[in-house]
Amino acid sequence: MTKDPGARIVGVERWGDYRLFAIEAPAVAREARPGQFLMIKISGQSAPLLRRPISIHARDGNRLGIFFQVAGKGTEILAAREEGDALDIIGPLGKGFTLDAGLQGERILCVGGGRGIAPIYFLAEELRVLGAHPVVLYGGKTAADIPLRPKFERAGLDLLCSTDDGSFGFPGLVTALAEKEIERGRPAFLFACGPDAMMKAASGLAAARGVPAEFSLESLMGCGIGACWGCVKRIRGEDGEGWVKICEDGPVFPRERIVWEGGDR
């Protein structure tokens, strides 16, 4: 991991509350793996004080992509940045998705809900490099909440979309679409990132159908580097359950290790 105060925004796309930035950051880009994240300095002032954890969306040579949604003051300030602006980033942080050579030739479901689609693009690209067949399931509340659809299509990735209000693609939750896809043929693996409720439902599906799965968890973070112990989630380990730092030991965990809030089902 590197601190790069001189990263530069070299491309900005905007859709409502959503932003896609291309960032020139060679040292960080070189090491990045799908599922890892950056800690991005927001203000350089004392308010907002903390960096924001933003997952890595894509990599292209010396460039990284980030995709995020305005969710508060910090991301609002970040969203106003423009092409040419410098960005102070730390990364790549955390442990990413497990890209096992055993997935070669296999059909893999990659499920992204809302802004949780961010790391799924990088993951699907790397799965394809590995020789696996990723199928991306991209869900949003409305057609306006799946702005990356054309990007996946341009990349030639298999994409199925769902909207909660039925305004585009499969009408309903992305987990219902996932269930349909699992019924069509059991995938070798399921990866997911999105709201907790979505991932918990996807976890239940994976467990019921015996599909190995990994989930990328989200939390407010103080530091992103394992020092503050502020971002913990309930995780099972060899010595039983405990509060585990998702910045350092995650944010990606295998299904059987995650203790979802309110129980597993």
Place this chain on the structure above:
Amino acid sequence: MTDLAVDLGFLKLRNPVLTASGTFGYGLEFEPFLDLEALGGLVVKGLYYGPREGNPPPRLVETPSGLINAIGLQGIGVEAFAEKVLPRLARLKTAVIVNVCGETEDEYVRVVEFLGRKEGIAAFELNISCPNVRQGGACPALAPGTTRDLVRTVKRASRLPVIVKLSPNVTSIAEIAAAAEEGGADALSLVNTFLAMAIDIETRRPKLANVFGGLSGPAIRPIALRMVYQAAARVKIPVIGVGGIMTGADALEFLIAGAKAVEIGTANFVDPDAPVRIVRELQEFCERRGVSRIEDVIGTLELR
């Protein structure tokens, strides 16, 4: 080149910049970002005797120019620390200070007895002021009597110097500082965090699962500075200033107010290399002002 070294009496530091417990992990987490040997020293995260689970999340909330935390001192305990972390820290040419916690007087004693036998620790920092581990923010540092008694007991058991970390959640910091000195403290560090809370107005629930937490960051700096000044004026032992220091200029305020050294806390989260930047900024200030020894700055507040 200014001489940045400071002498706490029981411990000479390369420079006055330490890291604050709970904001610097066990130190090694920061190796990718800075040279640990460029620090005056580092204070590792508070240790109980055994591993400690900590509080349920949410544990953090950001507030204007600040951060409220209720981690609850989650940690690995002294045995894992001595086995896995300390040997690596002990090889560094920097002062390693271990923050010591206890549920009971007996536990504090067991921690200092166990770690006192290990190589590589320069001093203990006695944590009698964490607001997040007892009901309603209670801790021994809230009253002179409990402060004096606990410090005396731990001092008797400790082979190493003991720095006592004080709470700001008191009526008279000078009185508590004096009580710690009477108990035999070798130095004081202050302040720990301010007992605080935040509420989600939509759900009408506290934003922290623990309800209360400890406020740190630039928001508390002027209050911390005032308390350091009051404590330093009252006691003869060295005082270490802590509270929202983000820059060399901030650190200088504490030194001028009478602190012999400073601890950098929340700034480590924002910029993991903040402590070395602050050392550099102190150096630059001294060179600009023709100060040959940083000790010549300490306690030089001019009152008219």
